[in-house]
Amino acid sequence: MTSAFGARLADSFGRAGQLCVGIDPHPYLLTEWGLPVDASGAREFGLRLVDAAAGRAAVVKPQVAFYERYGSAGFVALEAVLAAARDTDLLVIGDAKRGDIGTTMDSYGDAWLDDSSPLRVDAVTVATYQGLGANTGFLAKARATGRGVFVLAATSNPEAHLTQTARLASGATVAAGIVDDVLSDNQAAGSDTLGSVGLVLGATLDLGEYGIDLGRLTTTPILAPGFGAQGALYSDVARLYGPAAGAVLVSASRSIAQGGPAGVAAAIDEANREVASCLA
Numbered sequence: 001m002t003s004a005f006g007a008r009l010a011d012s013f014g015r016a017g018q019l020c021v022g023i024d025p026h027p028y029l030l031t032e033w034g035l036p037v038d039a040s041g042a043r044e045f046g047l048r049l050v051d052a053a054a055g056r057a058a059v060v061k062p063q064v065a066f067y068e069r070y071g072s073a074g075f076v077a078l079e080a081v082l083a084a085a086r087d088t089d090l091l092v093i094g095d096a097k098r099g100d101i102g103t104t105m106d107s108y109g110d111a112w113l114d115d116s117s118p119l120r121v122d123a124v125t126v127a128t129y130q131g132l133g134a135n136t137g138f139l140a141k142a143r144a145t146g147r148g149v150f151v152l153a154a155t156s157n158p159e160a161h162l163t164q165t166a167r168l169a170s171g172a173t174v175a176a177g178i179v180d181d182v183l184s185d186n187q188a189a190g191s192d193t194l195g196s197v198g199l200v201l202g203a204t205l206d207l208g209e210y211g212i213d214l215g216r217l218t219t220t221p222i223l224a225p226g227f228g229a230q231g232a233l234y235s236d237v238a239r240l241y242g243p244a245a246g247a248v249l250v251s252a253s254r255s256i257a258q259g260g261p262a263g264v265a266a267a268i269d270e271a272n273r274e275v276a277s278c279l280a
């Protein structure tokens with residue numbers, strides 16, 4: 001891979017808009033799609049979403065849990081979906097939400113970020129309960145291979161509120177502290193377009209309450225889940241993210257897939273249109 005993830009993401013935004021199509025093969029969706037609730041169904045679901053998203057959206061985001069639930073057969077299915085996406089101009093975020101001490105994170109880096117791994121993706125989601133410093137090797141590997149990382153900061157689920165708005169000794173919230181760490185990391189790496197280390201900032205939240213200054217995030221990729229099934233509206237992207245809206249990857253999974261396979265392409269086009277008109 002030649003250029004940095006942030007630069008490739010900026011290029012994709014320019015070509016295909018700011019939508020991320022989540023690939024979450026929930027058992028109920030497999031049934032609705034007329035697919036078996038097993039690894040072969042999850043594979044087919046993922047392949048069809050990749051096919052529909054290619055040329056229509058910037059990014060796809062397979063949720064690893066919905067493949068992992070089938071054990072080794074699920075990982076074989078996921079590898080097939082990732083390989084298919086690699087043959088398109090889509091960027092792929094592996095939603096693996098890995099987080100551990102540094103030496104173990106290095107091994108996760110070998111799984112998701114190494115050029116020789118069948119699970120390699122363009123970017124991965126990580127949790128930093130062990131501190132962003134524990135991800136030093138992981139982030140270095142991402143940069144060295146032109147890949148990216150999205151760090152959970154303010155997640156879309158209501159249960160996270162208590163922990164993520166708790167105050168650090170500095171007085172900043174935990175979420176704002178993670179934002180600061182990521183900003184320092186991107187500044188140290190000197191990215192000139194979008195950085196390669198991004199943040200997860202859910203669309204279901206009042207980010208002001210988390211003490212997050214969106215004006216500082218104009219060149220930090222923001223993965224924004226919560227649209228559709230979790231209640232956020234595409235028409236609210238500009239209001240929710242303000243000055244950082246141009247860096248937001250608007251992410252939706254169930255709401256794109258719920259109309260069945262025949263409706264996916266239209267759902268993607270409609271979502272992309274709504275996001276673009278809100279950001280125009």
Ligand SMILES: O=C(O)c1cc(=O)[nH]c(=O)n1[C@@H]1O[C@H](COP(=O)(O)O)[C@@H](O)[C@H]1O
Nearest residue numbers: 063125155156157202225229230252253254
């Ligand atoms: O990292 C994520 O993508 C993520 C972070 C977050 O704060 N909230 C969140 O919902 N997600 C993921 O985004 C997807 C949301 O799916 P839908 O609610 O169906 O659009 C799921 O795969 C979640 O695991």
